[in-house]
Amino acid sequence: NAGVTQTPKFRVLKTGQSMTLLCAQDMNHEYMYWYRQDPGMGLRLIHYSVGEGTTAKGEVPDGYNVSRLKKQNFLLGLESAAPSQTSVYFCASRQYQGSGANVLTFGAGSRLTVL
């Protein structure tokens, strides 16, 4: 039982390049989230999904796209990377209901640098 797995862990991009971050969870959780973490700004919600085939915007969605084609996977895409997107990205998931339904389980993070 791996929990929440993010790939890649590190990536360096040039401005204008595209890339996709993959989040996979094996806990059968309904809800999945992408956050970015910047110094002094905490964890800001980029996009989230409440089930397979659904996505919704969070606090800072501009410049990112997401997809949830399979329940266990939540992909975060950057179509044209900008230096302002240099950050540590965390994926999280939680179950829909039951004991501990509100507890977020986080992945280990993906550090992205855009030059």
Next chain:
Amino acid sequence: GENVEQHPSTLSVQEGDSAVIKCTYSDSASNYFPWYKQELGKRPQLIIDIRSNVGEKKDQRIAVTLNKTAKHFSLHITETQPEDSAVYFCAASRETGGFKTIFGAGTRLFVKA
């Protein structure tokens, strides 16, 4: 939109002293308030949470208090130890009918031995 403010941004205490971190939230429908601890280079992990039907909750050296009227909640750590040094995040969400967890900006706690 929903907002969670957290203070202070940095807190330094002597080992054995208490530490208090305070948060306020804007969404009056929020009814679930977790606290996450993030050690350097690690992922955030839940340490304690409180629901809006409870005013206080304690777990060993950690306690949380909630004032729904003022939309304030706080984390109290007593008898701090060097291993308590980390970044602490408060957050707010709705338990039912809501999907988003909104975080505060974090408090970096240093416990000096």
